[in-house]
Amino acid sequence: MPDSPYPGDIDAERQSAPVSHRRKELRRAFQSMVASRWALLGMGILIIVTFVAIFGPWLAPFDPNRQNIMMRLLEPGEPGAGDLTYWLGSDQLGRDVLSRLLYGARVSLLVGVTAIVVGGVLGTVLGLVSGYFGGWVDDVIMRLGDIQLAFPFILLAIMFLVVLGPGLVNMILVLGIGQWVTYARIVRAQTLALREKEYVEAARAMGDRTVSILFRTILPNIMAPLTVIASFNVASVILSEAALSFLGLGVPPDVPTWGSMLSESRDHLFSNKWWMAVFPGLAIVFTVLAFNIIGDWLRDFLDPRLKENH
């Protein structure tokens, strides 16, 4: 793992000229994003999905849980009750697919982002401790990671969720805790490399407390690779959430999610109710695609040495 792209004394630099430096960084980021059309596409999708996740309730034409047996399995574009149209069709209970899709964005983003925060914080702290102190602490933490990675993740999640029962908090905890190893391994490797650097030694010599050395001296210098991993990780967590919801282990039935919509669509494949399967799937694909693209771009932007040959 190469060193962080930042020079060691980035903290000092930031403190001396914080505003202009940050503004410059932002402008550079923006320019690089515009230069890469992919990144722009990813950002565009992300902005739309975030917008929908926040304002879904105001955008949705129907209550996502309102059942209407008279309006079952309508094709996309068919007019429904009153002057409202089911733009993306309705499901087996007469609920509006578009409205459920808009609400579903909330769950996907919420679960994706919070699970990464949970896993990222846990993994980062354990990785810092592991790399900085070494010895038996390091051994224990890293072996724990090995053990966890011995399970294909989705199976581990299934095993816990079956016992814990479905629910948003359980889902976030299981998905989050499932991710810590990735962060811990990377943070540990970087901490090992930084531990011996002069500026860390200087901090130690000046009598800084260990906590301060870990979080104020070392952590800021390893944020770049962490950000890249987090972006890819959100993508894979959203995929896992969809898979678990699809298996019936997700959030309760009254919360619409893309995964559970797909699960319901399976019973209607033979009668060719394609809209029930196509739209939620596309929503997942575009959201995950956006995070993957942004991850690629971040990697190239933050650490050009890791750049894939383009």
Add this chain to the structure above:
Amino acid sequence: MGTYVVRRLLQSIIVLIGVTLISFVALQIGGDPTYLFVSENATTEEIQRAREMLGFDRPLHVQYLSYVWNALQGDFGNSLSYRQPAMQVVLEAMPATIELTIFSLVLAIALSIPLGIYAALRRGKPADGGIMTFAMLGQSIPNFWMGIMMIMVFGLYLRWFPISGHVPFLDPLFAGDFETAFTNLPRSIHYMIMPALAVGTYTLARNARLVRSSMLEVLQQDYVRTARSKGISETRVILHHALRNAWLPVVTMIGLEFGFLLGGVVVVETVFSYPGIGRLVFNAINQRDIPVVQASVILIAVIFIALNLIVDLIYARLDPRVKL
């Protein structure tokens, strides 16, 4: 080499112990696990009787030791819905799952290597862009949705492939009935193509990118330039000099890939009503058949650990650069 093998074996044993610990914790994490084994309208006496029968009234460490002891013998209790030993139910479903996993691994690798190489050779051209766009998409499509879409298009609309079911190949093979096994093979593959593609697309896409970038790197190396300057044909340079080194990262990943694919198979099997562990686990989830879920997950973890051990040992033998 000897110490490496011993160290690696010890590591695997520690991990195995950890696996039993995690699955034990998973069982206990929701509170008294007795409630997972009795029906919802069981009386207090019935619950108490079940608690004693299942041993959940004993202290935790005693419970754990007996859990490990039983697990070592493959005993995870009786399946609640099949009324048979859970491990036996799982083992019966295993060959179908292994078949599908191996097939999707082979498919993913066989397709990703030529695609990656072709993209690298056509770097910056439309073919490269196309393959990389496909790879980017492939890493973003949920495998089970891919399965649903394939069922709709290739199964129901075009009617090219059967949309569910399975023709066994490994089962008769293990039973020593080679004739049946090989007569079954073509049909077996016909049934497996759609699920295998659904499971393997992610791996295929990721490996295509991996092969491409490592190929691009290798093509810039001195030994490739030397080979070219000696006037060797381009095909030979690529197949003989470049490819050999370019696909090393893919080989390294195979062990991990297998575990990852197994996880995917579990989800995709339910889409295709494919009679393997995945569908078993799916039904077990719905019936809250905990012994079957536990037996499946642990069996897969054990296979995964063994496989990684084997891959590491083979790799250490093949690549002298691995420190022993």
